[in-house]
Amino acid sequence: MGCAISGLAAKAEFGERNTEDAAAAAHPSEGQIQMIKDSWKVIRDDIAKVGIIMFVRLFETHPECKDVFFLFRDVEDLERLRTSRELRAHGLRVMSFIEKSVARLDHLDRLEALALELGKSHYHYNAPPKYYSYVGAEFICAVQPILKERWTAELEEAWKTMFQYVTSLMRQGYHEESTRQRHLTLTPKDRPEKRNTAL
Numbered sequence: 001m002g003c004a005i006s007g008l009a010a011k012a013e014f015g016e017r018n019t020e021d022a023a024a025a026a027h028p029s030e031g032q033i034q035m036i037k038d039s040w041k042v043i044r045d046d047i048a049k050v051g052i053i054m055f056v057r058l059f060e061t062h063p064e065c066k067d068v069f070f071l072f073r074d075v076e077d078l079e080r081l082r083t084s085r086e087l088r089a090h091g092l093r094v095m096s097f098i099e100k101s102v103a104r105l106d107h108l109d110r111l112e113a114l115a116l117e118l119g120k121s122h123y124h125y126n127a128p129p130k131y132y133s134y135v136g137a138e139f140i141c142a143v144q145p146i147l148k149e150r151w152t153a154e155l156e157e158a159w160k161t162m163f164q165y166v167t168s169l170m171r172q173g174y175h176e177e178s179t180r181q182r183h184l185t186l187t188p189k190d191r192p193e194k195r196n197t198a199l
């Protein structure tokens, strides 16, 4: 299950950023957008396969992520997941999000709205931001063998930039939703603005 990602660029680059600088993650450049779109045309033919490989790898390398999934947390034998209809369906949902993201690279305001919403829904799935960067790393490992000699260090950098951009927005959405929920559960007398008006 090795992956050449570490040979092309340090895996640490995919690591968790803190919340402050995460909000400022750069979007892909025009050249990178074109590279991502061209490679997506090839990846698209194998999206079901990529979705499954990506999640099986994610659960192998980070078993703590499997525990977040109600459907998969009790599955001990990860090989069984390769033929699971549920994992196939879930993988396809995630790949379809990536497809939408690629399509919106020319309309970053629309991509931003989509990724913020996804981060908010992940708050409700109990999937915290510290895990998001793993998905991009596993996506890269899963698509390399499909793109074969078309895979280059520049293309890897382009996909990394896109994932860092999207996951920083997801993280922002997650934190916004967590703040909103905390606010909702506070009693009126505990809310800061109520305390201020009472002064």
Ligand code: HEM
Pocket (backbone or CB within 6 Å): 064, 065, 066, 068, 069, 070, 090, 093, 094, 097, 118, 121, 122, 125, 127, 128, 131, 132, 133, 134, 135, 136, 167
């Ligand atoms: C780049 C990172 C990720 C992307 C793009 C992504 C995308 C998605 C998408 C598109 C869905 C379908 C539902 C929806 O649209 O709200 C979903 C559901 C879900 N995701 Fe993620 N996800 C990411 C990372 C993670 C991680 C790391 C975890 C767990 C640690 C996770 C846990 C879940 C769970 C539990 C669901 C709901 C599953 C269900 O009930 O069917 N996600 N995700």
